[in-house]
Amino acid sequence: xxxxxxxxxxxxxxxxxxxxxxxxxxxxxxxxxxxxxxxxxxxxxxxxxxxxxxxxxxxxxxxxxxxxxxxxxxxxxxxxxxxxxxxxxxxxxxxxxxxxxxxxxxxxxxxxxxxxxxxxxxxxxxxxxxxxxxxxxxxxxxxxxxxxxxxxxxxxxxxxxxxxxxxxxxxxxxxxxxxxxxxxxxxxxxxxxxxxxxxxxxxxxxxxxxxxxxxxxxxxxxxxxxxxxxxxxxxxxxxxxxxxxxxxxxxxxxxxxxxxxxxxxxxxxxxxxxxxxxxxxxxxxxxxxxxxxxxxxxxxxxxxxxxxxxxxxxxxxxxxxxxxxxxxxxxxxxxxxxxxxxxxxxxxxxxxxxxxxxxxxxxxxxxxxxxxxxxxxxxxxx
Numbered sequence: 460x461x462x463x464x465x466x467x468x469x470x471x472x473x474x475x476x477x478x479x480x481x482x483x484x485x486x487x488x489x490x491x492x493x494x495x496x497x498x499x500x501x502x503x504x505x506x507x508x509x510x511x512x513x514x515x516x517x518x519x520x521x522x523x524x525x526x527x528x529x530x531x532x533x534x535x536x537x538x539x540x541x542x543x544x545x546x547x548x549x550x551x552x553x554x555x556x557x558x559x560x561x562x563x564x565x566x567x568x569x570x571x572x573x574x575x576x577x578x579x580x581x582x583x584x585x586x587x588x589x590x591x592x593x594x595x596x597x598x599x600x601x602x603x604x605x606x607x608x609x610x611x612x613x614x615x616x617x618x619x620x621x622x623x624x625x626x627x628x629x630x631x632x633x634x635x636x637x638x639x640x641x642x643x644x645x646x647x648x649x650x651x652x653x654x655x656x657x658x659x660x661x662x663x664x665x666x667x668x669x670x671x672x673x674x675x676x677x678x679x680x681x682x683x684x685x686x687x688x689x690x691x692x693x694x695x696x697x698x699x700x701x702x703x704x705x706x707x708x709x710x711x712x713x714x715x716x717x718x719x720x721x722x723x724x725x726x727x728x729x730x731x732x733x734x735x736x737x738x739x740x741x742x743x744x745x746x747x748x749x750x751x752x753x754x755x756x757x758x759x760x761x762x763x764x765x766x767x768x769x770x771x772x773x774x775x776x777x778x779x780x781x782x783x784x785x786x787x788x789x790x791x792x793x794x795x796x797x798x799x800x801x802x803x804x805x806x807x808x809x810x811x812x813x814x815x816x817x818x819x820x821x822x823x824x825x826x827x828x829x830x831x832x833x834x835x836x837x838x839x840x841x
Contacts, residue, residue: 461500462513467492470549472557472801474537474831475509485510488599489531491519491541492549521545526578526611534599536612536829547571547825550833554801554823561805566818572683575675577828578611582648583672585659592625594644612829617646620654627656650674671709676826680836681713683822684795687838688714688769691793691819698768701760701791703753703782708734708746710771710797715743722767723748724756757785771795778803779810787814794839799826804835816841 467476467490476490487498487510495517498510515522525531525539538546551571559565574580587604588594595606609618624644643659671677692698697719702711705723707730715721725731725748734748749756753774760766770791772779778798779786786794794816798804808818816839826834 462497463500463510464495464497464516465510466495467519469552470538470541470831472553472831483508487512488537489540491522492545494519494522529595529605529607529610532598533596533605533607534601535596535610537599537831539829543573543577543828546828547573550825550831551823553831554804554821554833554835557801557805558808558821561802562809562812564808564812564818566821568821569823571823571825571833572676572679574673574825574828576673579614580673580675580828581610581612581617582614582674583646584610584613584617585643585645586624588642588644594621594625614648616648616652616654620646620656624656673826676824676834677709680797680824680826680834681710683836684710684771685713685717687795687820689717691838691840692717692768699766700769700771701767702748703757703770703772704774705734705748705771706730706773708737708748710773710795712737712741712743712746715741715746718745721746724751724753726750726752754782754785757782757789761785761788767791769793769795771797773797776800776803779807783807783810783814787811790841792841794837796837796839797834798837799832799834801833801835804837808837808839811839814841 463480465478465480465485467478467487469477469492471477471486475486475488478485478487484507486507487496489512490496494515496515497513499513500508501511502509521542522540523542527536527539530536530539551568555568586594587597589604593604593606595604597603598605609621644656645659646654646656648654688698697717700711700714700718700721702721702723705711705725708723711721711723723734728750731748731750738746738748766789770786772794776799778800794811818837819840820838822836824834826832
């Protein structure tokens, strides 16, 4: 067995601990900062190694007992063994490192806004299931199903629903034409407190993909956007706002009272339908959401000569790649960029800064406690 002794210095995006021996970087899952380990090298690349804990020689002062009995086997959480305050500090360091190293800039970054609930916060999840009625999550870096009875990061309502789900006939006999087991089921706690579930197949997409995972942190994010729009927008008249990848209007609907107009675009028919339903229900006259590819929408906006004072962008994980030139050409005074992938965010910030934008605010939000994931709001101005 090829083993070494190593001290963990920090945590990396994707969750592993990071240490260095002889100028070689080692990534070791399920470790914590400042602990000394004996590890086995399980994968060797030219520029880095991946290790596995053999034994903890000196435990980290930040190491705690995980709440979940499946932690370390299930791939859902990566940091339950680390104190929550240290999780927040490491997430901020990961964000700072990405923006500095990839974005080539060093703005002031606010402390990570914590989640009011560090367990029981998740209002939506996607579970795997097998033909014999087992449900759970995949193991990390694997398609091995880890069967669960409950999950501590899920809301109490969803956890109470899981025993009923196991007896659901669809788990044992998928509908004709759908993907045979193992399959997937998405579960969602709606705002009224009712648990909904949708079986996913190659023919049917998830029904609840537009819903927010952590309602309370999502509310904090929306409140901050509202406050900053008020601070940064033109004082003499309400701002025109464009919302790219608008989803169901999550980030822009509550701005209708302070906006001159709001226009949003998203490719998903389901989320645009929901956004329009909300607009009609609230009787909003200054908000329009359209189903469109965002790139095509930007091209149309440019041809029409329209612009805005504020552009909100909450893109998928790939970020703004491919549409940054179109965004730059609009010469929007303020961009509110929301991202859940620090390296992609940093890449896009670098491009926007080269085009003349300056970073005014960087505010991270802990939307996903016990994991390495982080939601970040960046406000840019030109």
